Amino acid sequence: MSRKLFGTDGVRGKANTYPMTVELAVALGAAVGRHFRNEHGGVHRVVIGKDTRLSGYMFENALTAGLTSTGMNVLLLGPVPTPAVGLLTTSMRADLGIMISASHNPADDNGIKFFGPDGFKLSDAVEAEIEGLVEGGVHAAQPQNIGRAKRIDDGRFRYQERIKGTLPSGLRLDGIKVVVDCANGAAYKTAPEVLWELGADVVPLGTNPNGLNINDKCGSTHPQAAAEAVVAHGADVGLCLDGDADRIILIDETGTVVDGDQIMALLADRWAEEDRLKGGALVATVMSNLGLERFLDGRGLRLERTAVGDRYVVERMRAGGFNLGGEQSGHIVMTDYATTGDGLMAGLQFLAEMVRTGRRASELTRSFAPVPQLLKNVRFGPGVAPLDSEQVKAVIRDAEARLAGKGRLLIRKSGTEPLIRVMAECEDDALLLSVVDGIVAEVEAVARTEA
Missing domain, CATH: 3.30.310.50 (Alpha-D-phosphohexomutase, C-terminal domain)
Structure with a gap:
């Protein structure tokens, strides 16, 4: 069955314009709720996170209405990064996870991403089945089986503790000044708090969301402000996240912008040295630079290319047993720790390398010379x-x-x-x-x- 609603990363479009309408969100919630309800009895749960877009309130309520109408209990996380939804879907034993976000898109847009009970994004086949349910309609639950909704206040903190735990025990970021641009998005509290708790001197940008300024001249798609702040504050490094914090762009101490290819090259080389790089390969998309492929080949490693979209990267990683992949745009996927791209986690891994080696950011982000x-x-x-x-x-x-x-x-x-x-x-x-x-x-x- 072909897909009409779903793109490379869920359903996305301008708010209040098809397909991102309240009516479609209710129908989509009902369809996905019906699809993921187990045949046996018991409690059926879905966790919902969102970024900071004004329309997030509208879609959160619409999805909740559709989901509860089919008997799903809804756990509302509020603003959290996309990778937090993947994590909490599994840790809270939910049948389904949903993230309301249009990622790096402007504030007028919004989107709906789905995660299965294993915390991974849904396959094309499952999305096609859900579209079939949207088109055909679903049977609502009996009145006594309608679901409930509950707000979860500590979801962000659970994620923050998990992400800090991906660093070596005892590692601290004392003495490192970090500019972190949160794009006025989902990580506006999470990222500065995590960095500060680990000992970094934090210069926060993009931490005042008003529902309309997400990704507005800030974040991973507009790193110029962070680059200027790095130079102005004499910072050691800049971390630029996007609206839902599943991607990262780095800024070295000179203000130079560094994309995901260089981050992946550094991690692949390091993990290979430690015999941690499973399958001797890095998984990336057709957009990654030819220079990255040559760099890996020179170290006896392979570059496995996929279609554009971190979901396709993850699918290839799971099929081939690989544990490192990503996109030039800054999605870095480390399946030893997470089920999807995680910008802040990738940033922490880079900072850990700065601590371990004592080298400047500019030295760690020049693994290869990119082909123009x-x-x-x-x-x-x-x-x-x-x-x-x-x-x-x-x-x-x-x-x-x-x-x-x-x-x-x-x-x-x-x-x-x-x-x-x-x-x-x-x-x-x-x-x-x-x-x-x-x-x-x-x-x-x-x-x-x-x-």
């Missing part, structure tokens, strides 16, 4: 399909021919936003720019014509 990579996004309107255009296909074929033996090209439609992403890698800067700009220009032209 250029990524440009083209936004398109409803009903427009630029990649189906013969003109666009022709330009792409020409670009592939020009890059043959010199680099690589990746064109894809975003699974979370109405964007066409055009990415190329090539050590010839002029060729790189020409190829990308040529494709972007043709996609823009088609998008305008079809709009």
Whole structure:
């Protein structure tokens, strides 16, 4: 069965616009509640977390209505990072976990992500089954079997203790000054508190959410403010999280922005030295830089590539028995500790390396020289399909021919936003720019014509 509602990371869109409407959220809650109710008797639980978007209140209530109508008991966590939902789904013996968040998207957007009882995101097949229930409708529970809702006040603290426990016993961050940009999102309390409790000198940014400023010129997608703060405060490192704190971008002490590829290279190399890297491989997506692949190959390690989306990274990790993976965008997945990407946890692992080695952030984030990579996004309107255009296909074929033996090209439609992403890698800067700009220009032209 094909999926219509679900993208690469749950259901996502502009609040109060299909599919992110109250009506759909109620129906989705009822469908997923019916799907995950066990056939046998007993208590049926679902935990719900959210980020700081204004529309989170609306969707929290709508999902609760749908879930309780099918007999699920709802445990409301309030604002917590996405990885906290994965953790608490298993620790609270829930049948299901839900995170209300549009991750790095603007405040007007929102989304709904689902976790199974094992704490991992749902497969494409399960999401397709849930869509079938949404379309066909579900039978509500008998009045005496309607579920209850309860607010859980200490969910954030349970997660904070768990995440600190991923560091070596006794390790402290004394003497390290850290700028942490929480994107006015889900980790606005969690991240500064964890760093402070571990002894760091914390400079917090993006910790004043008002429902409308999540990811607004801050966080992992806008690291410039954090980079300026690192230099201004003489900090040792900057950690930039996104709205739901499942990804991280680093800033070294010079203010240089560092992406997820360099973090994964550092961890893979370190874990391989300690014989901790299972399967001798790192799992990453097609977006990761060719330089990362060459770096791993030089150390006798492999790069296993997947489609874009941390869910696909995790699926490959589980299938192959690997324990380290992630995305260039900053999702770092360590299945020894967590079931999904965790930005703060990855940041703590990096800080632990700074403590262990005594080296500066700039020294630890230069594992390989990236092959020049250029990524440009083209936004398109409803009903427009630029990649189906013969003109666009022709330009792409020409670009592939020009890059043959010199680099690589990746064109894809975003699974979370109405964007066409055009990415190329090539050590010839002029060729790189020409190829990308040529494709972007043709996609823009088609998008305008079809709009």
